[in-house]
Amino acid sequence: MIFQFVNSKNIFESYETKFTKFEQREQSYKDSIASLQNENSDLKLFNLEYNDDALSYFDDKGYNSLELIPFIKDELYKLNNYKGDDHPIVPYVSMTDGKMLINNVRLLNHKWIIANFSDGKHWGELFITYELIEGNELKFKLVEYFLYPIN
Incomplete structure (x- = not known):
């Protein structure tokens, strides 16, 4: 039982770490999209x-x-x-x-x-x-x- 508990805990922590990295990457992509949308909006000026x-x-x-x-x-x-x-x-x-x-x-x-x-x-x-x-x-x-x- 102890082995299964430790193993499950390690798997859970591994998934949690990966999930956090994905959330950070997603936020980075959202920031990039927002920046590109602003740049695109600026390019529409004087057009x-x-x-x-x-x-x-x-x-x-x-x-x-x-x-x-x-x-x-x-x-x-x-x-x-x-x-x-x-x-x-x-x-x-x-x-x-x-x-x-x-x-x-x-x-x-x-x-x-x-x-x-x-x-x-x-x-x-x-x-x-x-x-x-x-x-x-x-x-x-x-x-x-x-x-x-x-x-």
Whole structure:
């Protein structure tokens, strides 16, 4: 009987230790999930897709925002197809054999865009305003820009 009691007690303590470790791990996972949810919420700020006021602006003008957002991005990316050295929006000429190209675009709201560009070695960022003109024509205006120095 004593043997069974000691053996059962050891098994019980072993399970209790494992259970405590699982509880700690679960809490750690919950904390990680909460942190990622907060980070995701922060990323939704300054993003047209989650800006109800900016989307309403387009809806009030009769545009379908689900179609408009990809259209605006595509029109900006189309500017990468240029001849010569001068990009239509990027104010820097490539200092390599490549061309300056817009890589990433984020629509902040119904008027502003941020984008980055690179020629493969040099890169920078742009602040662009845009205006939708009747007939789905876009007018881009470069407001601010900079090129990162090479270390």
